Amino acid sequence: MMKLDLDTATRGDLWQQVVGEMERYHDQISEVRVAPVLDIGSIRDRLSAFDFERGMPPSEAVCFAVNGMWRDQVHTPHPRYFGLFNPAPTSMGIAGDALVAAFNPQIAAWSHSPFASEVERHLILALGRRFGYPGDAIDGVFASGGAEANHTAVLCALTHASPRFAREGVRAMASSPLLYVSALSHDSVLKAARLCGLGTDAVRIVAVDSRLRLAPETVGAAMERDRAAGNAPIMLVATAGSTSAGVIDDIAGLGAIARRHGAWFHVDAAWGGMAALLPELYSLLDGIGQADSITFDAHKSLSTPMGAGIFLTRHPDILEHTFRVNADYMPRDGASQAGNMIDPFAHSMQWSRRFTGLKLFLSLAVAGWEGYAGALRHQVAMGERLCRQARADGWKVVNDTPLPLALLTDGGGVDAAAVAQAVVASGEAWVSSVRLPSGAAAIRACITNYRTQPADVDALIASLGRARAALGSASGGAQRTRA
Numbered sequence: 001m002m003k004l005d006l007d008t009a010t011r012g013d014l015w016q017q018v019v020g021e022m023e024r025y026h027d028q029i030s031e032v033r034v035a036p037v038l039d040i041g042s043i044r045d046r047l048s049a050f051d052f053e054r055g056m057p058p059s060e061a062v063c064f065a066v067n068g069m070w071r072d073q074v075h076t077p078h079p080r081y082f083g084l085f086n087p088a089p090t091s092m093g094i095a096g097d098a099l100v101a102a103f104n105p106q107i108a109a110w111s112h113s114p115f116a117s118e119v120e121r122h123l124i125l126a127l128g129r130r131f132g133y134p135g136d137a138i139d140g141v142f143a144s145g146g147a148e149a150n151h152t153a154v155l156c157a158l159t160h161a162s163p164r165f166a167r168e169g170v171r172a173m174a175s176s177p178l179l180y181v182s183a184l185s186h187d188s189v190l191k192a193a194r195l196c197g198l199g200t201d202a203v204r205i206v207a208v209d210s211r212l213r214l215a216p217e218t219v220g221a222a223m224e225r226d227r228a229a230g231n232a233p234i235m236l237v238a239t240a241g242s243t244s245a246g247v248i249d250d251i252a253g254l255g256a257i258a259r260r261h262g263a264w265f266h267v268d269a270a271w272g273g274m275a276a277l278l279p280e281l282y283s284l285l286d287g288i289g290q291a292d293s294i295t296f297d298a299h300k301s302l303s304t305p306m307g308a309g310i311f312l313t314r315h316p317d318i319l320e321h322t323f324r325v326n327a328d329y330m331p332r333d334g335a336s337q338a339g340n341m342i343d344p345f346a347h348s349m350q351w352s353r354r355f356t357g358l359k360l361f362l363s364l365a366v367a368g369w370e371g372y373a374g375a376l377r378h379q380v381a382m383g384e385r386l387c388r389q390a391r392a393d394g395w396k397v398v399n400d401t402p403l404p405l406a407l408l409t410d411g412g413g414v415d416a417a418a419v420a421q422a423v424v425a426s427g428e429a430w431v432s433s434v435r436l437p438s439g440a441a442a443i444r445a446c447i448t449n450y451r452t453q454p455a456d457v458d459a460l461i462a463s464l465g466r467a468r469a470a471l472g473s474a475s476g477g478a479q480r481t482r483a
Contacts, residue, residue: 006058014058021066022094025077033427034078036071043072079452080429082386082445082460085243085271085300089359092366093304096359105355108345113355117344120357123364127296128312130276130369131269132289139316141348142356143309146270147188149295150237152311152322152349154179154192156293157235157264159322160315166322170197175232180204180222182214182249183437184242186268208437211400212245214238216253223261235264240285241272244434244444246405248272252287259290267291270309272403274301274376277369281380281402289314302372303450304359311348319347375450379404382447382457389461395443398436404447408464409440414472416441422467429460 006014046068075081077088105113107120120142128138143149157179158165164172177198181189183205193203204222209215223233236258238249251267258265267288273296275281276288288294292315298308313319324346345351364372383404387397390408399407409416417433420443424430432444445460 010058014062017059017062021062025070029075029078030080032070032075032078034080034430035074035424035427037427039072043068074430077449077451078430079449079456080459081449082447082452083430083432085297085446085448086306087300087303087448088451089299089305090303090363090367092362093359096362097305100355100358103355107353107355108343108351110341110343116355116358117342119361120344120355121342123357123360124310124312126364127310128314131273131285131291131294131296131312133312133314137314137316138312139314139319140310140312141319141344142353143311143348143350144356145299145307145309146186146268146295146297147191147309148349149270149297149309149311150186150188150266150268151192151195152319153237153264153266153293153295154189154196154198154235155322155349156313156315156318157266158196160264160292160318161232161234163321173232175230176202177232177234178202178204178226179235179237180206180219180233180263181237182206182239182242183208184212184244184247185214185237185239186243186270189237189268208247212242212247212437214249214254216250216257219254220257220260223257223263227261233261233263235266236261238265238267238291239272240267240269240275240288241401241403241405243271245399245407246272246401246403246446247399248275248284248401248403251285251291255287255290258292264292265290266293266295268295270295270297271300273297274403277301277373278376278380279373284402298360300448301376302360302363303375304363308356308360323348378450379447379452382452382454385454385457386445386447386460389457390445390464393461393465395464398442406445407434407436407442408445409442410468412468412472414468416443418471419443419464419467422471423460423463426463426467428463431460431464 076086105116107113107116110117124140125138128140129135143152158177161177162172179189179193179202181203190200190203193200204226206214206219206222219236226233236254238251238254240248240251255265269288275284293311293313296310296312298304298310299306344353380402383406387406390397390406395408396411397406398409420431420433433441434444436442443464
């Protein structure tokens with residue numbers, strides 16, 4: 001019977017096989033389809049052979065997993081993946097994740113892995129400074145992703161609105177608490193409101209302006225109406241790099257509105273926070289240093305492996321007030337240490353947690369801020385090329401952002417959603433479609449991969465053109481037949 005702890009020789013062969021497969025994926029990813037042909041029956045048929053009644057050689061198990069991932073997934077590290085915020089992971093990030101899996105540190109308690117805890121604290125301070133927080137007022141925590149970071153922000157806003165919230169919940173609120181978000185904000189805020197017991201009706205979804213931004217005066221008027229009706233505006237969320245359009249809200253203007261109403265001001269900069277690393281784009285985030293909290297995803301802007309969300313705040317005590325509990329069974333070895341020692345379990349919604357920060361630490365240690373700035377600058381340049389080439393090929397770019405995300409429509413009446421579906425089905429590239437506030441569909445193409453080159457952008461434009469021509473021809477033929 002196969003043991004859980006393999007012998008030295010078998011482990012050596014296993015590691016060599018795994019590293020070889022990782023290298024093969026890195027070197028050959030651009031040669032395969034970006035998206036698979038979806039076939040759930042085939043996947044389940046292959047899995048049906050695993051009844052787990054008997055073991056199998058490790059090499060065969062790895063081969064099965066590798067073949068499955070080659071065949072049945074969208075290859076987000078592909079240089080022609082122009083989709084959601086899923087970049088190719090850094091080499092050092094992959095190494096970091098592998099080391100964490102092997103050492104398996106448990107960082108619920110500081111004393112169980114003081115190195116891991118202090119690495120993450122060091123990163124939180126470094127990132128906080130990049131966003132303009134003062135050095136003596138930075139705190140934060142790593143999260144599974146932007147959704148958990150936004151959830152953390154809502155909990156902090158509720159605790160800030162009523163110190164009794166941690167004990168009494170929404171019963172501590174004298175008036176109905178309300179949150180304000182853009183119509184293009186991430187839906188994780190809605191989910192957070194539900195999970196916090198507020199319900200989605202507590203979220204005021206405010207229409208965007210002609211530039212797809214949340215206008216401060218519109219939000220301010222909504223808050224005044226709600227307050228006059230006896231409600232309590234407790235939180236305003238600005239978006240820096242909306243998922244659908246890449247647009248950055250007027251952060252400074254929205255922050256002023258939040259302060260006027262005594263509301264917690266949160267900036268969801270999960271992707272658009274990349275501007276903090278580029279001096280030429282930093283002005284886009286003007287006012288972010290005044291935000292009460294910020295969401296930033298290292299697995300988006302900084303290309304670490306999934307998942308590495310980050311919650312930052314300029315209120316050093318809010319996380320402890322929100323999450324601290326007394327657990328007698330938790331180790332207290334670190335209590336004798338001088339300095340600001342923090343037990344992670346008392347600082348976030350997670351308890352047992354892996355060492356998320358190592359993949360970012362190693363990536364930053366090797367690339368430095370300048371290395372990351374160069375990679376992000378390249379992505380911005382590829383985004384500019386995408387817009388330029390698209391316009392030259394007759395597409396209209398309908399969003400306004402310096403970030404590398406383009407929304408494209410066709411003036412000839414061809415359905416943008418159908419074009420996107422055709423491109424994905426071809427396997428040549430991956431794009432998505434979004435619905436604009438006007439109700440029209442647009443093709444969404446985003447540069448998130450530091451390996452995407454001009455040839456990849458040009459290939460996307462060619463693929464879009466072929467799909468448009470085929471759909472236009474089919475539409476014309478159908479119209480002629482009906483006539």
